[in-house]
Amino acid sequence: MTALVLGTPWSEVHTLLLPALWQTLLMVVIVMSIVVSLGLPLGLLIFNTSPRGLAPSPRVNASISWIANLGRSLPFLVLMAAIIPFTRLVVGTTIGIRAAIIPMSVAGVAFFARLVENAIRDVPDELLDVGQASGGSRWQIIRSIQLVEALPGLVAALTLNLVAMIEYSAIAGAIGAGGLGYLAVNYGYQQFDNHIMVSCIVLLIVLVQVIQFSGDRLVRALVH
């Protein structure tokens, strides 16, 4: 009886915890690669079509901005439910890791695009003038000035986004996506398994702290 109340013996916690950690990391890595490859260009496009950008275009700016806002306007749990038909269309299933990746990417890309836009916005206007006066094309200026000068801001954005994706992966546990969130809800919460609950919490805290610490260190190293 005692064992049932306290939960999985400490010596066996790792058999549940490690696969869950692996699933969480897998989900986050896949989602982040999608987020960066779509969110970065989207963020650059939002900034550069704005009045301060390299190719101002109010109409394009308004429409992309509107799309990016869509992805950020719903709480993640609601978004996940709302786009179930889309998820099924893309990956053919609505449960498991594959199903979780779609809503996570939608929310993540929208979030990251805004973070990128903000980071690029911190590059002084005069530097864009320098690029143009030096005979650079728009693409050259984006690569050699915007991305270079905004790099510390972009790394900070990446850190923030990474932490948010870990949080989302835990929420995605609700649709059976696996990972630490799923473990905490199913064992820790529903079966009153305190050992699992505590282990999941500690592991998530450590994970987030390590990511934030490394991200901050990297940002500091990049600032001259």
Added chain:
Amino acid sequence: MIEVSGLTKAYGPTTVLDGIDFSVGDAQIAAIVGPSGAGKSTLARCINLLERPTGGTISVNGQELTSLSRRDLRAARRQIGTVFQSASLLRRLTAAQNVALPLRYVGLAEDEQRDRVRDLLDRVGLLDRANHYPAQLSGGQRQRVGLARGLALCPSVLLSDEATSGLDPDATRSILRLLMELRDDLGVTILVITHEMDVVRTVADAVAHLDHGRIVEHGAVGDVVRRSDSALSQALLPLPPAPAEGVRRTWRLRYSAPTVDPTWLAQVSRALHSDVAVLAALVEEHGTDQVGRLTVGLDASLDERQVAATFAAQGILASPVVAGVDELERAIA
């Protein structure tokens, strides 16, 4: 050679530049001065084509630039080097990498880039700072890196947009010396946009005064400073206020001839049989010309016409100070 003709720039209903005409000859330094808000920065942005003018033309070495397509414009910009206010260096690139930026844009080979950057940093005296980041350089050094970058593509025209504002006198001098070297050694045509009259006196061959989007006065610096009725002349050679004198009459003097005999003071004293008291003076060389502005005190009993004629014989324009008029004159300056 830059020729600007009928240049107009309007933002909606606001006209910032209103029919600007001027030209700068090869290997000349021309200065555009004016109060803030006069349209100086807009003019600079129009000349390096960061802004499309609303009307008028800009041509560099005979090529008209305002009607070019985006692609041709980019190539044309390479003929115009720009030194920006406060250098505008990329913080995350070293001095050498900053200078190399325009070279990368034209796709110059790596080793050629390195050689060219070396030459450029050497010219501005910062070869030993090549691998420093902007944060490790002083304001004057940053500005020299900016100058080296502006010169990277061997432009025939250099635009210096408030490049010395905010620099200490030493740093300003070193930038100005470099500009003069570029004019004299490489024959670069330089347009200096500034609000600092010292800069104009030191480097400029010609000067134009921009106010409310129009050029209100212009000419060779040597000619302008000798004009008696000009606000620009007053601004270029201001005179400290003269102390009040009881028995003497105060006169303002201005060199009107390009060369004035340096011993004029003694000669005038002898001619008038009266001592000349120098109350305030500013005399300096501008190229081969001398320019000067003085306030002197003379015996009040001397005949005004005789005094004026005596000074005129030396190439000096003299006018007695009338209390109210003097204040007015200072207000204009």
